[in-house]
Amino acid sequence: MQIDEQNPSPRVPAKIVFGARLRHAREGLGLSQEVLAEKAGLHRTYIGQVERGERNISVDSMERLADAVSLPLWDMLKPLSAA
């Protein structure tokens, strides 16, 4: 963990941030994990693991998931405290 000078709480790992933002975006679109998996060409169980931050996901897979929820990838990696 590192300390952000603007915000002295421990930093959340990027895969946790991505997973949380993916779940939020998916639910906001009213999509099931099954439907998102199909859109992104990935497995439903994999989506669940990614949303829980359990997978060391690759940049290509992150990009496919970002596309599937129509968000820019960089936006999905912003700290959870940010908008």
Add this chain to the structure above:
Amino acid sequence: MQIDEQNPSPRVPAKIVFGARLRHAREGLGLSQEVLAEKAGLHRTYIGQVERGERNISVDSMERLADAVSLPLWDMLKPLSAA
């Protein structure tokens, strides 16, 4: 490739963006690939491949490299046309 509504040129894949921003940051810090590799606990040849966008790098490795050049990971995935 997708079309960005703000900028109708074909989108650059995230791994190309990350690689270009990594090289720019590394060179800006005056670091060799060897030194960056040591800081990030990765191999020098791997750094070269990542900088050329040749590797489907994982989120954990991207985060280690972003830390090694003292940039937020999300910032390193912003479109190259952005600041």
